[in-house]
Amino acid sequence: MTKRLLVIMTALCMLLACFPIAASAAAGDSVVIKLTIGSPTVNINGVDSKIQPPVKENGTTLVPLSVITKAFGAKLNLEKNKIITLKYNSTVVVLTIGSKEVKVNGVVTKLTTAPKIVNSVTLVPVRVIAQAFGATVVPSGNLITITGKVAGDAASTNTGGTSGIDTDAGKTKVGDSYYGWSMNYPTDLSLSYQSDNGDWTVWSDGSNNPTVVVGIEDEEDTLTKEELRDQIQTYFGDNELVMEKKTISVGGVSYEKMVTKSRDGWFFEYRGIQKDKRVFVVMSGVKATSRDALNKYQDLLDSFTLSFDKSDRSLKDVTKVVNGFITVHDEDYGIEVKLPVNWHRDTESSTPLFFNVDEGLIDFAIKSTVDNETAEQWRAKERAKLEKQFASDYIRNFEESTITLKNGQGQVLKYEYTWDKKNWITEYDVFLIAGDHKYSVSFYLIKADSLKTKLMFTQIINSLSIDTKYVDSNFSEIEEATDLEGQVLKKSSNKYSYSIELPATWTADEKDFESSLVSYYTDHGTFFLNVIEDATALEYNKALASYLNTDEDAVAAGAEISQNVMVNINGSMFQRIDVVYPKASQPLKSSVYMIERNNRLYVLQFTVSQANDSAGYQEEVTKVLESLKFN
Known part of the structure; x- marks a missing residue:
């Protein structure tokens, strides 16, 4: 293979890799x-x-x-x-x-x-x-x-504002009625943290160091002794060494026990047990010079039992679950919402984000109000964006309605969309204007049962409460990123003798136009402009055919050329090659435009999800191509 073909082959390897980023990605x-x-x-x-x-x-x-x-x-x-x-x-x-x-x-x-x-x-x-x-x-x-x-900025972990249980006079035990466990009341510790659904509960000493923890995970399979020990090890830190590993019996019940020491002087004892379809791990930790310091918590760990006696008035119930739902507070955004117990908060997200990998996702956003804009107008504007963003056969069943929320009348936009025409996602977008700000809540639900989907949406949205006074007092102007829409940025290359105009909404990845390759994240995918010295379109065609037939990833994605034609752009003839990847997780279309000038091959590549290959996207591509000028 010639050196020029090797360069072309390297450029071709980008084809399958150029997947679109989601429009909502930070x-x-x-x-x-x-x-x-x-x-x-x-x-x-x-x-x-x-x-x-x-x-x-x-x-x-x-x-x-x-x-x-x-x-x-x-x-x-x-x-x-x-x-x-x-x-x-x-x-x-x-x-x-x-x-x-x-x-x-x-x-x-x-x-x-x-x-x-x-x-x-x-x-x-x-x-x-x-x-x-x-x-x-x-x-x-x-x-x-x-x-x-890099993903959006991480937010600090919310501790839930849980107070210590040591102030509960008369309580000698603590437990969780939903998960069905209890143990003696840790009088010298305070309850410092609970996860939203209570599957992770931490008691700390006066220095706020985690000292006793109860962790719970769902587990469909029955674990062997070794598998249970492996599960315990998932709780380890990066530098813990195992000092003891054995099976123990407490009150006739078998636990897998492991004792570890971290390199920074902490000793930990872990006890794991499986009941039905859950694994329970109770652990203690202390920073000391000897593992003997763990002995002070032996009686507490020994008291742990997989039962909860609701009639026992000495037993403090710390459950977060009520009728299968948990109440989640996001103090930074002033919101409270009730979610199914199997949903989770994304603690790394800078905005409120909740999800269940099998059911869907909910996100929440705050923006400044626009003069005289109503929620109905806002909804109409967002619907118009969606209809422009998606190809017509990838989005369907638009429904508009009004819902009464705790903070006023919300406007609802319901629709379905797909990436592959096989799996359809139902989305509910709710728009609310209250005070100086407007609020959007998006529900991405992948349940096939439309009745259950609607019921889940109704239950969650009816529980939503926003402290609008707090928001107005702490959030000021948050403008929408609409001021760049319709604007273009002119870029030029002295070395490669061209200029081109790109939408201002695109995000630069490789933006040195004096190099042979520039790349951008578009609103719906990716864009590459590659200049290859001493190469021809014929060589590129041959290399492309070889790549599509031999690259394992391309073959697995069902890659094939759907169109290979000559097109006239501003009086210059370009070769256009469309490659589709129908078997990719999100079926793709990559359009390559080539022209030879001054012993160079100029390659412009636009890659987009087929779902976003809309008339609006094609219009944007056409404007970019027509802006290309050679010096």
Whole structure:
């Protein structure tokens, strides 16, 4: 293969990697990850770190999970010691160690290679996660370069404002009636934190250090002794060494016990037990010079039992669950809402965000009011945006209605949309104007049962309460990012003798126009402009055909050329090649426009989800192409 074809082939490798970012994703700092198959070194934004070397199996590159979570700021949750849930802005990716199935926002697709554990490090397929995060993956031999955006800023963990139970006179026990556990009352500690649904409860000493913890996880399978011990180890910190591991009996009940010591001087005792479809882990911790310091909590741990006697008046119930719902407070935004117990708050999100990976997602936003704008007008404007954003056969069943909320009349916009014409997502958007601000609440629900979907929406929205006085007092003007709509930025390259106008709403990724490659995140996908020296369109066509027929990822995505024609743009003839990827998790369309000038091949590539390949998007692409001028 000639040197020119190698350069073209490298450019072609971007085709499958150019997945669109979600319109609602928070724009963060750029992140560039460079790693090499078989090498223990990763470079993230110019800084080298040591990792478990990436491997390639069946054409799929597996990288350490920690590279993804740390570089992109994705939130990680591990269930059953094997189910991995990644939250990146509004995108939820679920993988399972040993399984070739992956869920992206509820849509199931197949992997060629399953996630695995190597030397106690979890390795995951990098491309499917990067694609879901809107990042690009460019392979060049064994070197892989991943370019994307860091997720939105993390918010501090909400402690729920729970007060200590040691002020409850007459209480000698504490427990949770929903989860069905109880134990002796820790008189020298205070209840310092509970998760929203009560599956994580922490008691602390006077220095606010976690001292006694009860953790609960759902587990469908019956675990062996070793599997239960593995589950306990998911609670460990990064530097804990195991000092004891055995089965113990307390009151005739068997527990798996582990004692550890961290490198910073903490000793921990863990006890794990499974009942029905839940795993309970109760633990104590103390910073000391000897593990004997744990002995002061032995009686408390021994008192832990998987029962809750509602008739026992000495028993303090700390449950957060009432009739299957939990009440969630977000003090920073002045909101209170009731959610099903199996829903979770995204504690890493800077705005209120709640989700269940199998049911859906809810987000909440505050903006400043616009002079004389009504909620009905706001709803109409948002509907017009959606109709422009989606191709007509990917969005359907618009319904408009009015709902009475605790803070006034809300306007509801209900609709359904899809990325693949197979799996449809129901969304309810609620618009409320109260005081100096306007509020939007979006419900993304993936349940197939429309009756249950509507019931869930109704229950949740009717419970929503907003402290509008607090918001008006603490939030000032929050303008919408509409002032850039319709505006363009003119860019030019002296080295490569061209100029081009790009929408001001696009976000630059590689923006040095004196280099051979520039790239942008568009409103609905990605844009690349690549200048290849001493190359021809014919060579590109040959390389493209080879790539689509031999690249394993392209073949798996069903890549094929849907159109190859000559088009006239401002009097110049461009070759246009459309490549579709119908089997991708979000079916894609990539349009490549090529023209030869001065011994150079200019390649403009627009990649978009087929769902967003709308008339409005095509109009935007046409304007960009028509703005291209050569010096």
